[in-house]
Amino acid sequence: MNKLEKNERFSSCRGVSFEIKVFPGSSVYIERSLSRPSSHFCDLNLDHIDENNDECMEEIHDVEKQKPIILTTNKDEQPRKASRERKSRLSIILLDQGLFTVYKQLFVVCITLNLFALVLATTGHFVYAKNRGTLFSIWNIFALTLGRSEAVLRVVFWLAVKAFGRPWIPLKIKTATTSLLQSLGGIHSGCGVASIMWLVYSLVLALKDKENTSHVIIGVxxxxxxxxxxxxxxxxxxxxxxxxNVFERTHRFAGWSALFLLWIFILLTIAYDPSSKSYRSLTCTNLIKYQEFWFTFAINLLIILPWMTVRRVPVTVSAPSGHASIIKFDGGVKAGLLGRISPSPLSEWHAFGIISYGKKDHMMLAGAVGDFTRSLVSNPPSHLWVRQVHFAGLPYLVNMYERVLLVATGSGICVFLSFLLQPCSTDVIVHDTAVLGRPKVSNMTVEAAKRWNAEVVIVTSNPEGSRDVVDACKAAKIPAFGPIWDS
Structure with missing residues:
Protein backbone atom coordinates (compact mmCIF):
# COMPACT_ATOMS: atom_id res chain seq x y z
CA MET A 1 0.00 0.00 0.00
CA ASN A 2 1.31 3.40 -0.89
CA LYS A 3 2.29 5.56 2.01
CA LEU A 4 0.63 8.96 2.38
CA GLU A 5 3.16 11.59 3.30
CA LYS A 6 3.98 15.25 3.08
CA ASN A 7 6.72 15.59 0.57
CA GLU A 8 8.88 18.47 -0.55
CA ARG A 9 9.70 16.83 -3.87
CA PHE A 10 7.21 17.28 -6.67
CA SER A 11 8.03 16.01 -10.13
CA SER A 12 7.10 18.24 -13.01
CA CYS A 13 6.65 17.62 -16.67
CA ARG A 14 8.62 16.20 -19.58
CA GLY A 15 11.08 14.53 -17.24
CA VAL A 16 11.93 17.81 -15.48
CA SER A 17 11.74 17.91 -11.69
CA PHE A 18 11.05 20.91 -9.50
CA GLU A 19 11.63 21.38 -5.78
CA ILE A 20 8.51 22.75 -4.10
CA LYS A 21 8.70 23.72 -0.45
CA VAL A 22 5.97 22.33 1.78
CA PHE A 23 4.84 25.13 4.06
CA PRO A 24 3.89 24.44 7.67
CA GLY A 25 0.21 23.75 8.00
CA SER A 26 -0.24 23.18 4.30
CA SER A 27 -2.54 20.43 3.17
CA VAL A 28 -0.55 19.54 0.07
CA TYR A 29 -0.20 15.78 -0.14
CA ILE A 30 0.74 13.38 -2.82
CA GLU A 31 0.34 9.65 -2.99
CA ARG A 32 3.72 8.09 -3.72
CA SER A 33 3.43 5.63 -6.56
CA LEU A 34 5.58 3.05 -8.26
CA SER A 35 5.62 5.08 -11.45
CA ARG A 36 8.45 7.12 -12.83
CA PRO A 37 8.87 10.38 -10.88
CA SER A 38 8.45 12.44 -14.01
CA SER A 39 4.87 11.29 -14.53
CA HIS A 40 3.29 12.96 -11.52
CA PHE A 41 2.32 16.21 -13.16
CA CYS A 42 2.17 15.69 -16.85
CA ASP A 43 2.82 13.53 -19.82
CA LEU A 44 6.27 12.77 -21.11
CA ASN A 45 5.03 12.54 -24.69
CA LEU A 46 4.97 15.69 -26.78
CA ASP A 47 1.60 17.42 -26.86
CA HIS A 48 1.73 17.88 -30.62
CA ILE A 49 2.25 14.14 -31.13
CA ASP A 50 -0.51 12.86 -28.90
CA GLU A 51 -2.92 15.49 -27.70
CA ASN A 52 -4.97 13.01 -25.68
CA ASN A 53 -2.10 12.41 -23.27
CA ASP A 54 -3.67 14.58 -20.62
CA GLU A 55 -3.08 14.59 -16.92
CA CYS A 56 -4.81 16.85 -14.49
CA MET A 57 -3.39 18.90 -11.66
CA GLU A 58 -5.92 21.07 -9.90
CA GLU A 59 -5.38 23.73 -7.29
CA ILE A 60 -7.99 25.76 -5.42
CA HIS A 61 -7.23 29.22 -4.07
CA ASP A 62 -9.36 29.85 -1.00
CA VAL A 63 -9.26 31.63 2.31
CA GLU A 64 -10.48 28.53 4.12
CA LYS A 65 -8.60 25.31 4.86
CA GLN A 66 -9.71 22.15 3.13
CA LYS A 67 -9.12 18.51 3.93
CA PRO A 68 -6.51 16.74 1.81
CA ILE A 69 -8.04 14.82 -1.07
CA ILE A 70 -6.33 11.87 -2.69
CA LEU A 71 -7.50 10.40 -5.96
CA THR A 72 -8.22 6.67 -5.68
CA THR A 73 -9.67 6.09 -9.10
CA ASN A 74 -9.09 2.61 -10.47
CA LYS A 75 -6.99 2.58 -13.58
CA ASP A 76 -9.35 0.13 -15.25
CA GLU A 77 -12.22 2.57 -14.83
CA GLN A 78 -10.56 5.27 -16.91
CA PRO A 79 -11.58 5.72 -20.54
CA ARG A 80 -9.01 4.36 -22.95
CA LYS A 81 -10.30 5.92 -26.15
CA ALA A 82 -11.76 9.27 -27.00
CA SER A 83 -15.53 9.21 -27.12
CA ARG A 84 -15.60 11.27 -30.31
CA GLU A 85 -13.62 11.30 -33.48
CA ARG A 86 -10.18 12.81 -33.12
CA LYS A 87 -9.66 16.16 -34.80
CA SER A 88 -6.44 17.86 -35.69
CA ARG A 89 -5.03 20.58 -33.46
CA LEU A 90 -5.54 23.15 -36.22
CA SER A 91 -9.17 22.24 -36.87
CA ILE A 92 -9.95 22.58 -33.17
CA ILE A 93 -8.30 26.01 -33.02
CA LEU A 94 -9.98 27.30 -36.18
CA LEU A 95 -13.37 25.59 -36.18
CA ASP A 96 -14.33 24.38 -32.71
CA GLN A 97 -14.35 27.64 -30.77
CA GLY A 98 -17.82 28.71 -31.87
CA LEU A 99 -19.14 31.60 -33.91
CA PHE A 100 -20.10 33.80 -30.98
CA THR A 101 -16.95 34.01 -28.89
CA VAL A 102 -16.19 37.33 -27.21
CA TYR A 103 -13.16 37.71 -29.50
CA LYS A 104 -15.35 37.46 -32.61
CA GLN A 105 -18.02 39.69 -31.08
CA LEU A 106 -15.45 42.44 -30.49
CA PHE A 107 -14.18 41.96 -34.04
CA VAL A 108 -17.70 42.33 -35.45
CA VAL A 109 -18.45 45.37 -33.26
CA CYS A 110 -15.32 47.17 -34.50
CA ILE A 111 -16.09 46.38 -38.14
CA THR A 112 -19.77 47.31 -37.79
CA LEU A 113 -19.12 50.68 -36.13
CA ASN A 114 -16.51 51.62 -38.71
CA LEU A 115 -18.63 50.41 -41.61
CA PHE A 116 -21.60 52.42 -40.32
CA ALA A 117 -19.44 55.55 -40.06
CA LEU A 118 -17.98 54.90 -43.51
CA VAL A 119 -21.41 54.57 -45.12
CA LEU A 120 -22.52 57.82 -43.48
CA ALA A 121 -19.35 59.53 -44.71
CA THR A 122 -19.77 58.36 -48.31
CA THR A 123 -23.43 59.43 -48.38
CA GLY A 124 -22.64 62.86 -46.96
CA HIS A 125 -24.41 62.31 -43.63
CA PHE A 126 -21.17 62.34 -41.62
CA VAL A 127 -19.55 65.59 -42.70
CA TYR A 128 -16.64 65.37 -40.25
CA ALA A 129 -15.47 62.02 -41.66
CA LYS A 130 -16.16 62.78 -45.32
CA ASN A 131 -12.71 64.19 -46.05
CA ARG A 132 -10.86 62.64 -43.11
CA GLY A 133 -10.50 59.02 -44.20
CA THR A 134 -6.79 59.01 -43.39
CA LEU A 135 -7.42 60.31 -39.88
CA PHE A 136 -10.02 57.60 -39.20
CA SER A 137 -7.58 54.99 -40.47
CA ILE A 138 -4.91 56.31 -38.09
CA TRP A 139 -7.42 56.23 -35.22
CA ASN A 140 -8.01 52.55 -35.91
CA ILE A 141 -4.28 51.85 -36.06
CA PHE A 142 -3.90 53.61 -32.71
CA ALA A 143 -6.70 51.46 -31.23
CA LEU A 144 -5.22 48.21 -32.55
CA THR A 145 -1.80 49.17 -31.18
CA LEU A 146 -3.33 49.82 -27.76
CA GLY A 147 -5.01 46.42 -27.91
CA ARG A 148 -1.67 44.67 -28.28
CA SER A 149 0.60 46.93 -26.23
CA GLU A 150 2.00 44.73 -23.47
CA ALA A 151 2.94 47.71 -21.31
CA VAL A 152 -0.56 49.20 -21.54
CA LEU A 153 -2.27 45.85 -20.99
CA ARG A 154 -0.09 45.20 -17.93
CA VAL A 155 -1.55 48.36 -16.40
CA VAL A 156 -5.09 47.49 -17.55
CA PHE A 157 -4.89 43.99 -16.02
CA TRP A 158 -3.50 45.43 -12.79
CA LEU A 159 -6.31 47.99 -12.60
CA ALA A 160 -8.90 45.28 -13.30
CA VAL A 161 -7.61 43.10 -10.46
CA LYS A 162 -7.48 46.08 -8.08
CA ALA A 163 -10.95 47.30 -9.03
CA PHE A 164 -12.82 44.00 -9.30
CA GLY A 165 -10.77 41.66 -7.11
CA ARG A 166 -12.98 42.29 -4.09
CA PRO A 167 -15.33 39.78 -2.43
CA TRP A 168 -18.41 42.00 -2.80
CA ILE A 169 -18.05 42.44 -6.57
CA PRO A 170 -20.65 40.22 -8.35
CA LEU A 171 -19.19 37.17 -10.06
CA LYS A 172 -20.84 38.09 -13.38
CA ILE A 173 -18.88 41.35 -13.49
CA LYS A 174 -15.63 39.50 -12.80
CA THR A 175 -16.21 36.86 -15.47
CA ALA A 176 -17.34 39.49 -18.00
CA THR A 177 -14.15 41.45 -17.29
CA THR A 178 -12.06 38.31 -17.71
CA SER A 179 -13.74 37.50 -21.04
CA LEU A 180 -13.18 41.03 -22.28
CA LEU A 181 -9.53 41.25 -21.26
CA GLN A 182 -8.75 37.82 -22.66
CA SER A 183 -10.30 38.71 -26.01
CA LEU A 184 -8.86 42.17 -26.67
CA GLY A 185 -7.22 40.69 -29.74
CA GLY A 186 -10.65 41.00 -31.37
CA ILE A 187 -10.28 44.78 -31.18
CA HIS A 188 -6.78 44.51 -32.62
CA SER A 189 -7.88 42.49 -35.65
CA GLY A 190 -11.17 44.37 -36.11
CA CYS A 191 -9.50 47.76 -36.12
CA GLY A 192 -6.83 46.39 -38.47
CA VAL A 193 -9.44 45.50 -41.08
CA ALA A 194 -11.26 48.81 -40.46
CA SER A 195 -8.07 50.79 -41.05
CA ILE A 196 -7.82 49.17 -44.49
CA MET A 197 -11.42 50.19 -45.24
CA TRP A 198 -10.71 53.83 -44.40
CA LEU A 199 -7.43 53.79 -46.36
CA VAL A 200 -9.25 52.53 -49.45
CA TYR A 201 -11.89 55.24 -48.98
CA SER A 202 -9.21 57.91 -48.64
CA LEU A 203 -7.42 56.69 -51.75
CA VAL A 204 -10.62 56.69 -53.79
CA LEU A 205 -11.22 60.32 -52.83
CA ALA A 206 -7.62 61.20 -53.71
CA LEU A 207 -7.93 59.54 -57.12
CA LYS A 208 -11.18 61.36 -57.80
CA ASP A 209 -9.44 64.63 -57.05
CA LYS A 210 -6.04 63.70 -58.50
CA GLU A 211 -5.73 67.08 -60.20
CA ASN A 212 -5.29 68.63 -56.76
CA THR A 213 -3.32 65.77 -55.21
CA SER A 214 0.37 65.04 -55.58
CA HIS A 215 1.19 61.83 -57.42
CA VAL A 216 3.90 61.18 -54.84
CA ILE A 217 1.32 61.31 -52.04
CA ILE A 218 -0.94 58.89 -53.93
CA GLY A 219 2.01 56.54 -54.51
CA VAL A 220 2.97 56.57 -50.83
CA ASN A 245 7.54 32.45 -38.20
CA VAL A 246 6.40 33.84 -41.55
CA PHE A 247 3.46 35.54 -39.84
CA GLU A 248 5.59 37.04 -37.08
CA ARG A 249 8.26 38.50 -39.35
CA THR A 250 5.86 39.68 -42.05
CA HIS A 251 3.48 41.22 -39.52
CA ARG A 252 6.31 43.03 -37.76
CA PHE A 253 8.36 44.33 -40.68
CA ALA A 254 5.39 45.17 -42.90
CA GLY A 255 3.86 47.07 -39.99
CA TRP A 256 7.05 48.97 -39.26
CA SER A 257 7.50 49.84 -42.93
CA ALA A 258 3.90 51.05 -43.16
CA LEU A 259 4.43 53.22 -40.08
CA PHE A 260 7.58 54.73 -41.57
CA LEU A 261 5.71 55.53 -44.79
CA LEU A 262 2.83 56.95 -42.77
CA TRP A 263 5.17 59.59 -41.38
CA ILE A 264 6.26 60.46 -44.92
CA PHE A 265 2.62 60.59 -46.02
CA ILE A 266 1.66 62.93 -43.16
CA LEU A 267 4.59 65.27 -43.78
CA LEU A 268 3.93 65.39 -47.53
CA THR A 269 0.20 65.95 -47.05
CA ILE A 270 0.69 68.80 -44.60
CA ALA A 271 3.40 70.42 -46.73
CA TYR A 272 1.58 70.13 -50.07
CA ASP A 273 -0.12 73.24 -51.44
CA PRO A 274 -2.78 72.27 -54.05
CA SER A 275 -3.03 75.79 -55.45
CA SER A 276 0.67 76.05 -56.36
CA LYS A 277 1.15 72.26 -56.69
CA SER A 278 4.33 72.53 -54.65
CA TYR A 279 5.58 71.71 -51.15
CA ARG A 280 6.05 74.44 -48.59
CA SER A 281 8.51 74.27 -45.72
CA LEU A 282 7.28 72.70 -42.48
CA THR A 283 7.64 73.97 -38.94
CA CYS A 284 6.78 72.41 -35.61
CA THR A 285 4.01 74.97 -35.25
CA ASN A 286 2.37 73.61 -38.39
CA LEU A 287 2.78 69.95 -37.42
CA ILE A 288 1.29 70.15 -33.93
CA LYS A 289 -1.97 71.51 -35.33
CA TYR A 290 -2.83 68.17 -36.96
CA GLN A 291 -4.40 65.20 -35.17
CA GLU A 292 -2.66 62.86 -37.61
CA PHE A 293 0.70 63.96 -36.19
CA TRP A 294 -0.24 63.35 -32.56
CA PHE A 295 -1.88 59.98 -33.08
CA THR A 296 1.00 58.73 -35.21
CA PHE A 297 3.42 59.95 -32.55
CA ALA A 298 1.42 58.02 -29.91
CA ILE A 299 1.49 54.88 -32.09
CA ASN A 300 5.27 55.14 -32.36
CA LEU A 301 5.59 55.60 -28.61
CA LEU A 302 3.49 52.50 -27.89
CA ILE A 303 5.55 50.41 -30.31
CA ILE A 304 8.94 51.67 -29.17
CA LEU A 305 8.24 51.38 -25.42
CA PRO A 306 8.60 47.56 -25.14
CA TRP A 307 11.72 47.63 -27.30
CA MET A 308 13.36 50.05 -24.90
CA THR A 309 13.29 47.27 -22.29
CA VAL A 310 14.96 44.65 -24.51
CA ARG A 311 18.19 43.38 -22.97
CA ARG A 312 20.64 40.57 -23.61
CA VAL A 313 20.94 38.79 -20.28
CA PRO A 314 22.91 35.81 -18.98
CA VAL A 315 20.85 32.66 -18.51
CA THR A 316 21.42 29.20 -17.14
CA VAL A 317 19.84 26.57 -19.34
CA SER A 318 19.62 22.97 -18.18
CA ALA A 319 17.97 20.05 -19.92
CA PRO A 320 17.29 17.22 -17.45
CA SER A 321 15.17 15.68 -20.19
CA GLY A 322 15.43 15.64 -23.95
CA HIS A 323 11.82 16.80 -24.01
CA ALA A 324 12.28 20.15 -22.23
CA SER A 325 14.70 22.70 -20.88
CA ILE A 326 14.71 24.94 -17.81
CA ILE A 327 15.81 28.53 -18.41
CA LYS A 328 16.86 30.39 -15.28
CA PHE A 329 17.06 34.19 -14.95
CA ASP A 330 18.02 36.57 -12.16
CA GLY A 331 15.29 38.37 -10.21
CA GLY A 332 11.86 37.37 -8.95
CA VAL A 333 8.60 37.97 -10.81
CA LYS A 334 5.00 38.32 -9.64
CA ALA A 335 2.85 35.21 -10.02
CA GLY A 336 0.71 35.00 -13.13
CA LEU A 337 2.95 37.00 -15.46
CA LEU A 338 4.45 35.76 -18.71
CA GLY A 339 7.69 36.64 -20.42
CA ARG A 340 9.21 36.70 -23.89
CA ILE A 341 12.65 35.47 -24.88
CA SER A 342 14.48 35.45 -28.19
CA PRO A 343 17.74 34.31 -29.74
CA SER A 344 17.37 37.10 -32.32
CA PRO A 345 15.11 39.98 -31.25
CA LEU A 346 14.32 41.30 -34.72
CA SER A 347 13.16 37.97 -36.12
CA GLU A 348 11.32 36.00 -33.43
CA TRP A 349 9.97 36.11 -29.88
CA HIS A 350 8.65 33.24 -27.77
CA ALA A 351 6.32 33.61 -24.79
CA PHE A 352 6.44 31.29 -21.77
CA GLY A 353 4.90 31.11 -18.34
CA ILE A 354 7.17 32.32 -15.56
CA ILE A 355 7.96 30.20 -12.50
CA SER A 356 9.10 32.38 -9.62
CA TYR A 357 9.52 31.96 -5.87
CA GLY A 358 11.12 34.78 -3.94
CA LYS A 359 13.14 37.67 -5.32
CA LYS A 360 16.36 35.95 -6.32
CA ASP A 361 15.45 34.33 -9.60
CA HIS A 362 12.75 33.06 -11.91
CA MET A 363 12.53 30.28 -14.46
CA MET A 364 10.79 29.24 -17.65
CA LEU A 365 10.11 25.68 -18.72
CA ALA A 366 10.24 25.25 -22.50
CA GLY A 367 8.94 22.04 -24.03
CA ALA A 368 11.07 20.98 -27.01
CA VAL A 369 8.37 21.22 -29.68
CA GLY A 370 9.81 23.78 -32.12
CA ASP A 371 13.12 24.73 -33.71
CA PHE A 372 14.02 27.26 -31.04
CA THR A 373 12.94 25.18 -28.04
CA ARG A 374 14.70 22.10 -29.40
CA SER A 375 17.89 24.14 -29.80
CA LEU A 376 17.72 25.03 -26.09
CA VAL A 377 18.08 21.31 -25.35
CA SER A 378 20.70 20.45 -27.97
CA ASN A 379 22.76 23.66 -27.77
CA PRO A 380 22.01 25.58 -24.53
CA PRO A 381 22.85 29.30 -24.90
CA SER A 382 24.64 31.36 -22.28
CA HIS A 383 22.67 34.53 -23.10
CA LEU A 384 19.21 35.31 -24.44
CA TRP A 385 17.34 38.47 -25.35
CA VAL A 386 14.45 39.32 -23.04
CA ARG A 387 11.82 42.00 -22.67
CA GLN A 388 12.10 43.24 -19.13
CA VAL A 389 8.46 44.34 -19.09
CA HIS A 390 6.64 41.07 -18.43
CA PHE A 391 3.07 40.96 -19.66
CA ALA A 392 -0.12 39.83 -17.99
CA GLY A 393 -2.34 37.12 -19.38
CA LEU A 394 -5.23 34.96 -18.26
CA PRO A 395 -3.32 33.43 -15.29
CA TYR A 396 -2.83 36.91 -13.80
CA LEU A 397 -6.61 37.29 -13.50
CA VAL A 398 -6.63 34.46 -10.95
CA ASN A 399 -5.93 37.26 -8.47
CA MET A 400 -9.39 38.68 -9.17
CA TYR A 401 -11.26 35.71 -7.67
CA GLU A 402 -11.65 34.24 -4.19
CA ARG A 403 -12.04 30.59 -5.22
CA VAL A 404 -10.38 29.45 -8.43
CA LEU A 405 -9.90 25.94 -9.78
CA LEU A 406 -6.74 25.67 -11.87
CA VAL A 407 -6.46 22.81 -14.35
CA ALA A 408 -3.21 22.08 -16.14
CA THR A 409 -2.00 19.30 -18.41
CA GLY A 410 1.40 18.77 -19.96
CA SER A 411 3.75 21.73 -19.92
CA GLY A 412 0.72 23.96 -19.28
CA ILE A 413 1.43 23.48 -15.59
CA CYS A 414 4.31 25.95 -15.88
CA VAL A 415 1.87 28.86 -16.05
CA PHE A 416 0.53 27.92 -12.61
CA LEU A 417 3.73 26.85 -10.86
CA SER A 418 4.25 30.31 -9.36
CA PHE A 419 0.94 29.88 -7.55
CA LEU A 420 1.92 26.40 -6.38
CA LEU A 421 5.14 27.76 -4.93
CA GLN A 422 3.16 30.08 -2.66
CA PRO A 423 1.85 28.97 0.76
CA CYS A 424 -1.08 26.69 -0.02
CA SER A 425 -4.28 27.16 1.99
CA THR A 426 -6.06 24.17 0.50
CA ASP A 427 -5.67 21.11 -1.72
CA VAL A 428 -3.71 20.02 -4.73
CA ILE A 429 -4.78 16.98 -6.74
CA VAL A 430 -2.04 15.16 -8.60
CA HIS A 431 -3.29 12.52 -11.02
CA ASP A 432 -0.61 9.91 -11.73
CA THR A 433 -1.52 8.34 -15.07
CA ALA A 434 0.96 5.51 -14.63
CA VAL A 435 -1.12 4.27 -11.68
CA LEU A 436 -4.57 5.73 -12.21
CA GLY A 437 -4.80 5.64 -15.99
CA ARG A 438 -5.82 8.39 -18.39
CA PRO A 439 -8.43 10.57 -16.71
CA LYS A 440 -11.49 12.19 -18.19
CA VAL A 441 -10.17 15.63 -17.33
CA SER A 442 -13.42 17.43 -18.10
CA ASN A 443 -15.39 15.21 -15.70
CA MET A 444 -12.75 15.55 -12.99
CA THR A 445 -12.82 19.31 -13.38
CA VAL A 446 -16.60 19.60 -13.06
CA GLU A 447 -16.64 17.32 -10.00
CA ALA A 448 -13.83 19.24 -8.30
CA ALA A 449 -15.40 22.61 -9.09
CA LYS A 450 -18.71 21.51 -7.57
CA ARG A 451 -17.04 19.91 -4.56
CA TRP A 452 -15.06 23.05 -3.74
CA ASN A 453 -17.71 25.51 -4.88
CA ALA A 454 -15.22 27.19 -7.19
CA GLU A 455 -16.17 30.57 -8.63
CA VAL A 456 -14.34 29.95 -11.88
CA VAL A 457 -12.21 27.36 -13.65
CA ILE A 458 -9.06 28.29 -15.57
CA VAL A 459 -7.46 25.63 -17.76
CA THR A 460 -4.18 25.49 -19.63
CA SER A 461 -3.92 22.51 -21.94
CA ASN A 462 -3.68 21.58 -25.60
CA PRO A 463 -6.52 22.82 -27.85
CA GLU A 464 -8.59 19.64 -27.50
CA GLY A 465 -8.15 19.39 -23.74
CA SER A 466 -8.91 23.07 -23.18
CA ARG A 467 -12.01 22.89 -25.35
CA ASP A 468 -13.34 19.80 -23.56
CA VAL A 469 -12.84 21.28 -20.08
CA VAL A 470 -14.37 24.65 -20.97
CA ASP A 471 -17.36 23.05 -22.72
CA ALA A 472 -18.00 20.64 -19.83
CA CYS A 473 -17.85 23.45 -17.28
CA LYS A 474 -20.17 25.69 -19.27
CA ALA A 475 -22.63 22.81 -19.65
CA ALA A 476 -22.57 22.51 -15.86
CA LYS A 477 -23.14 26.30 -15.50
CA ILE A 478 -19.60 26.84 -14.18
CA PRO A 479 -17.64 29.82 -15.61
CA ALA A 480 -14.49 28.55 -17.33
CA PHE A 481 -11.69 30.06 -19.37
CA GLY A 482 -8.88 28.60 -21.44
CA PRO A 483 -6.47 29.64 -24.20
CA ILE A 484 -8.13 31.18 -27.25
CA TRP A 485 -5.11 30.71 -29.57
CA ASP A 486 -5.37 34.18 -31.09
CA SER A 487 -1.65 34.85 -31.57
Missing part, protein backbone atom coordinates in the same frame (compact mmCIF):
# COMPACT_ATOMS: atom_id res chain seq x y z
CA UNK A 221 -0.65 55.95 -49.86
CA UNK A 222 -0.81 52.92 -52.18
CA UNK A 223 2.40 51.58 -50.64
CA UNK A 224 0.97 51.97 -47.14
CA UNK A 225 -2.23 50.20 -48.16
CA UNK A 226 -0.26 47.33 -49.70
CA UNK A 227 1.86 46.87 -46.58
CA UNK A 228 -1.13 46.98 -44.23
CA UNK A 229 -2.96 44.42 -46.40
CA UNK A 230 0.14 42.20 -46.39
CA UNK A 231 0.38 42.45 -42.61
CA UNK A 232 -3.30 41.56 -42.24
CA UNK A 233 -3.10 38.61 -44.63
CA UNK A 234 -0.10 37.24 -42.73
CA UNK A 235 -2.23 37.34 -39.56
CA UNK A 236 -5.00 35.27 -41.15
CA UNK A 237 -5.55 32.34 -38.71
CA UNK A 238 -4.64 29.60 -41.18
CA UNK A 239 -1.37 31.31 -42.14
CA UNK A 240 -0.61 32.28 -38.55
CA UNK A 241 -0.87 28.74 -37.22
CA UNK A 242 0.70 26.87 -40.14
CA UNK A 243 3.57 29.31 -40.75
CA UNK A 244 4.01 31.19 -37.50
Missing amino acids: AFAILSLVCLSSLAAFPLVRHLHH
